[in-house]
Amino acid sequence: MATINNNYLKLKAGYLFPEIARRVNTFAQANPDAPIIRLGIGDVTEPLPVACRTAMTNAIEDMGDRSKFKGYGPEQGYAWLREAIATNDFQSRGCDIDASEIFISDGSKCDCGNILDIFGHDNTIAVTDPVYPVYVDTNVMAGNTGDANDKGEYGGLVYLPITAENDFTAQIPSQKVDLIYLCFPNNPTGATATKAHLQAWVDYAKANGSIIFFDAAYEAFITDPSLPHSIYEIDGARDCAIEFRSFSKNAGFTGTRCALTVVPKTLTAKAADGSDVELWKLWNRRQSTKFNGVSYIVQRGAEAVYSPEGKAQVKELINFYMENAQIIRKELTAAGLQVFGGINAPYVWVKTPDGLSSWEFFDKLLTNCFVVGTPGSGFGAAGEGYFRISAFNSRANVETAMQRIADKFKV
Amino acid sequence: MATINNNYLKLKAGYLFPEIARRVNTFAQANPDAPIIRLGIGDVTEPLPVACRTAMTNAIEDMGDRSKFKGYGPEQGYAWLREAIATNDFQSRGCDIDASEIFISDGSKCDCGNILDIFGHDNTIAVTDPVYPVYVDTNVMAGNTGDANDKGEYGGLVYLPITAENDFTAQIPSQKVDLIYLCFPNNPTGATATKAHLQAWVDYAKANGSIIFFDAAYEAFITDPSLPHSIYEIDGARDCAIEFRSFSKNAGFTGTRCALTVVPKTLTAKAADGSDVELWKLWNRRQSTKFNGVSYIVQRGAEAVYSPEGKAQVKELINFYMENAQIIRKELTAAGLQVFGGINAPYVWVKTPDGLSSWEFFDKLLTNCFVVGTPGSGFGAAGEGYFRISAFNSRANVETAMQRIADKFKV
Structure with missing residues (x-):
């Protein structure tokens, strides 16, 4: 009788990104017109260098x-x-x-x-x-x-x-x-x-x-x-x-x-x-x-x-995403949120406001701002109370997402 | 102190294809003008389908x-x-x-x-x-x-x-x-x-x-x-x-x-x-x-x-290699060798003649005919006394290789 690798059964079922996808899909089905902007997964969006x-x-x-x-x-x-x-x-x-x-x-x-x-x-x-x-x-x-x-x-x-x-x-x-x-x-x-x-x-x-x-x-x-x-x-x-x-x-x-x-x-x-x-x-x-x-x-x-040519084109790509990161840092800070990272990395790590849990903040951003990020707790217990925003998106999407967050959170 | 996976130490050092490469390189260095034809590794040689x-x-x-x-x-x-x-x-x-x-x-x-x-x-x-x-x-x-x-x-x-x-x-x-x-x-x-x-x-x-x-x-x-x-x-x-x-x-x-x-x-x-x-x-x-x-x-x-188009082009490729296999079967048989396979597969499996071991036959083909094949014993103990010839090569190379073998082995 063939047997399995029992270690697989120790894996927690609710892996981070599938759970995000589930919540986003549920929201999108209930709100088909909501212009959702995804700053969750760390995936690039701009064309491959021509070189x-x-x-x-x-x-x-x-x-x-x-x-x-x-x-x-x-x-x-x-x-x-x-x-x-x-x-x-x-x-x-x-x-x-x-x-x-x-x-x-x-x-x-x-x-x-x-x-x-x-x-x-x-x-x-x-x-x-x-x-x-x-x-x-x-x-x-x-x-x-x-x-x-x-x-x-x-x-x-x-x-x-x-x-x-x-x-x-x-x-x-x-x-x-x-x-x-x-x-x-x-x-x-x-x-x-x-x-x-x-x-x-x-x-x-x-x-x-x-x-x-x-x-x-x-x-x-x-x-x-x-x-x-x-x-x-x-x-x-x-x-x-x-x-x-x-x-x-x-x-x-x-x-x-x-x-x-x-x-x-x-x-x-x-x-x-x-x-x-x-x-x-x-x-x-x-x-x-x-x-x-x-x-x-x-x-x-x-x-x-x-x-x-390749080096120049890669540098241009990096600069583009890092300008996004600067915009995210600036706008979130102006909205009264505490931010980390985003200076030497394409990720901004945000302290959730008002003692919200990572998933509570996720739901709030999704339902109020139509913005998807990644709950910090999904990366480990010490990530609870934090939230990851990725700089990988178009300039227009980043600016729109930040404007929506600023409108909701600015005092 | 970090430890290794000790199972790797059970692996036999003399893996088949590196040993073939070693013998071919040694021969090629000693005989730089020998026009070696490789029918050993099962690697394709013809261009990718245009589709x-x-x-x-x-x-x-x-x-x-x-x-x-x-x-x-x-x-x-x-x-x-x-x-x-x-x-x-x-x-x-x-x-x-x-x-x-x-x-x-x-x-x-x-x-x-x-x-x-x-x-x-x-x-x-x-x-x-x-x-x-x-x-x-x-x-x-x-x-x-x-x-x-x-x-x-x-x-x-x-x-x-x-x-x-x-x-x-x-x-x-x-x-x-x-x-x-x-x-x-x-x-x-x-x-x-x-x-x-x-x-x-x-x-x-x-x-x-x-x-x-x-x-x-x-x-x-x-x-x-x-x-x-x-x-x-x-x-x-x-x-x-x-x-x-x-x-x-x-x-x-x-x-x-x-x-x-x-x-x-x-x-x-x-x-x-x-x-x-x-x-x-x-x-x-x-x-x-x-x-x-x-x-x-x-x-x-x-x-x-x-x-x-893709289906037609793949069929053409397959037919090409299978015609090679037919040539190999025909010529080796005519040379008095006993052959198997090569009818529904791109590999011809040859019984080594005169009680030669797989590696003895490998060396004989290499030094006498400048043809590289794969010793059957490299695939397991029961492969001893057999030899694999691959149909993956140009028509000219297959025909030349078979002609050389026929010249050496024909009675």
């Missing part, structure tokens, strides 16, 4: 020419893309990362989940709270947690609160943890990490033999030149950190699909016999066996992000 | 138009692609499969490995021998096996030999197994399964509460109209089978990346408390959490496979 489109169109032509046709590519990605990334994203910032340490994939979400394949089930795992739900759910699925309590916290995980009280800084835990998820610029709070803060994490990890999973999906939105874009800007990070990056949010690839994961060859973890095993070798074997590479066409599109 | 290229070029234009731009798509794939597949690949052959039961992915290799995520580690697993190595290796990684013996067989797995002695038919095991991998038309042997044979498997699975993983990646190469293309052509299969399909081999998508997995909503397996759990719900949750869908551009290319 990427041109490169992909040319790649499709290659696929029609027998002499240029591409069948199976390297599971790790094409060398020309890995080289472009190594040079532009890492070496240009002083990071000692080689192209061979970069693995191209179809999504950071996939890699953040799949990376657990190469680790043991006896690791103690730390996540921030609030946190991107995928980190937690994939650990539940892998059997790395116990059951959830009433607040939605899973047994066995170490939760590190990031709230206004600690200035949205992920505190170094007093206990020993083996795997640590960090995301800066942070989703959902928009908070950032200074070099000194990341140095403290690297020092902790090296002292404890821990591995940091560093999610840098939003690095392109950093405006403060003193902030690190990569954890490999920190001394010692090559010995303790894996970094996840994506073309989703900088070049608008959420529907095009390309990402990358950096696994330095100097990283090791312990086997059962106490020996040190290179994580690069394990991840390379994992990807070679369970993955077949990203579409040649899409990899050519990603490569174009590093052309002079 | 697919046109559809993808149009999709890139959509991505440049704000009103048609696509961000995150459904993790399960777009409805228009799932509908086209349900109608054309399944309902047209009388299979009761709904579009909602079809999950679009970036590769069958990924899905064949990832499917294990939703199953328990206490299942008894059966594979044929020889077999596509990914089925075995992903079970090793997941901790579903013991160590390998000298023949490369992993403890805990049930091996079902398919050889000339049993007419390349996967025998129903006498013991109870919970998960069974079947691939027809078969990689590597090119063997097929009749409806009666698959009915026996479905009856066995239903009687034992087993789940069949049916890999139909090569169904497009079936020429015999009596053979089933899908396991869902068999009564009862909706209650016991998951099917994997791909656009890689029919439409030449090995470098473009698109595949699909069918999980009927009627499938269940046992939870620890003895209850029946719907596998569709688990797989849907797995894909929603650990996957973000296939590129919109690529999905539009896959959809075009079902247009009238």
Whole structure:
């Protein structure tokens, strides 16, 4: 009799985004004329850079020419893309990362989940709270947690609160943890990490033999030149950190699909016999066996992000969304709301007014302003009383949404 | 101290295709002028159908138009692609499969490995021998096996030999197994399964509460109209089978990346408390959490496979490769070799002559004929003494390779 992975039954049924979709649909059906504006999910809205489109169109032509046709590519990605990334994203910032340490994939979400394949089930795992739900759910699925309590916290995980009280800084835990998820610029709070803060994490990890999973999906939105874009800007990070990056949010690839994961060859973890095993070798074997590479066409599109035209067009996209973020910050502040983030990240993290819960504020914004955001409590217990507004939308939609909120909340 | 997944250390280092690459490279370096022809790896060589290229070029234009731009798509794939597949690949052959039961992915290799995520580690697993190595290796990684013996067989797995002695038919095991991998038309042997044979498997699975993983990646190469293309052509299969399909081999998508997995909503397996759990719900949750869908551009290319032009162009591709297979069969037979497969599959399975081992024959073909094939023993212990020749190459290369073999082996 075939049996299931019972860990799946521990997952809480009410996942955040389906619940948002349910409430929005119910409201929209009852109010078919309400001009709803969605600032909830972190999905881009503006066209793909023309440099990427041109490169992909040319790649499709290659696929029609027998002499240029591409069948199976390297599971790790094409060398020309890995080289472009190594040079532009890492070496240009002083990071000692080689192209061979970069693995191209179809999504950071996939890699953040799949990376657990190469680790043991006896690791103690730390996540921030609030946190991107995928980190937690994939650990539940892998059997790395116990059951959830009433607040939605899973047994066995170490939760590190990031709230206004600690200035949205992920505190170094007093206990020993083996795997640590960090995301800066942070989703959902928009908070950032200074070099000194990341140095403290690297020092902790090296002292404890821990591995940091560093999610840098939003690095392109950093405006403060003193902030690190990569954890490999920190001394010692090559010995303790894996970094996840994506073309989703900088070049608008959420529907095009390309990402990358950096696994330095100097990283090791312990086997059962106490020996040190290179994580690069394990991840390379994992990807070679369970993955077949990203579409040649899409990899050519990603490569174009590093052309002079591509760089200029990506910068323009980023500036556009960050202007949205400035408008959101300004208007919400003028409306008397307390806001965080939105300066080095495309997310504004709002303290709910009048002691409203995250979901109460969600319902109020939806029914009174026809604006959809994301309840902070959906990202973890410490997100209760907060609310995420995304800067990913058209200028007109952002301005209209903010005007409606200002009209309702301004005293 | 972070620990690794120790199961990875059980994997045999000498994976088949890297070892082939190593031997070919060594030979090529010593003989730089040798005109090597590769009939080893099962990778397509001919251009993508023009219908697919046109559809993808149009999709890139959509991505440049704000009103048609696509961000995150459904993790399960777009409805228009799932509908086209349900109608054309399944309902047209009388299979009761709904579009909602079809999950679009970036590769069958990924899905064949990832499917294990939703199953328990206490299942008894059966594979044929020889077999596509990914089925075995992903079970090793997941901790579903013991160590390998000298023949490369992993403890805990049930091996079902398919050889000339049993007419390349996967025998129903006498013991109870919970998960069974079947691939027809078969990689590597090119063997097929009749409806009666698959009915026996479905009856066995239903009687034992087993789940069949049916890999139909090569169904497009079936020429015999009596053979089933899908396991869902068999009564009862909706209650016991998951099917994997791909656009890689029919439409030449090995470098473009698109595949699909069918999980009927009627499938269940046992939870620890003895209850029946719907596998569709688990797989849907797995894909929603650990996957973000296939590129919109690529999905539009896959959809075009079902247009009238696409269907005609795919048929032409298949016919081309199958003519290659006929040439291979004819010439090898004329050279006195015993051949199997190649009639309903793009692989010809050759009995090595003169009692040569698979690797001895590999070396002989490489050094004497400059032709690369795949040693049967690389697919499992029962593949020893066999050799796989792929029909994926240009007509000129196939004819030249066969001429060289005929010259060496003809008596």
